[in-house]
Amino acid sequence: MTRKQKRLSVIAGALAFLGAATALTFYALGQKASYFYMPADLQTATLQPGQRIRLGGLVENGSILRGQGTQVEFGVTDSEKTVKVRYTGILPDLFREGQGVITEGSFGPDGEFIADSVLAKHDENYMPKEVADSLKAKGVWQETTQ
Secondary structure, three states: OOHHHHHHHHHHHHHHHHHHHHHHHHHHHHHHOOEEEOHHHHHOOOOOOOOOEEEEEEEOOOOOEEOOOOEEEEEEEOOOOEEEEEEEOOOOOOOOOOOEEEEEEEEOOOOOEEEEEEEEOOOOOOOOHHHHHHHHHOOOOOOOOO
């Protein structure tokens, strides 16, 4: 094998390795993707049973029901539709009615959204971008300026 052939075989091997690594990375990222939905978007969405999604909107006023231990039920709304959410765990300190929230989980067999994580906005000037954009488009939420 000549020097040129050795060099080409090393380059070809390196490119094959990088291609395989890239393909595996994209495959793994595709498996972990959770799509974002507002409650009204769920009417037209085709979700597989047990598919993980992110559900965002505002915590509906008067909807927070605390169960035994750390179990909580509440509604997430975009003013058009409300989705009932069940969560077991410690809620963020800033979680309250009328505030922006993103929950991640899947729908149970009874149609209730079972969340395994809840994210609340962290101060009065911030709302998750996806939630803010959707609520602004529907005229429900307006950004405050100081």
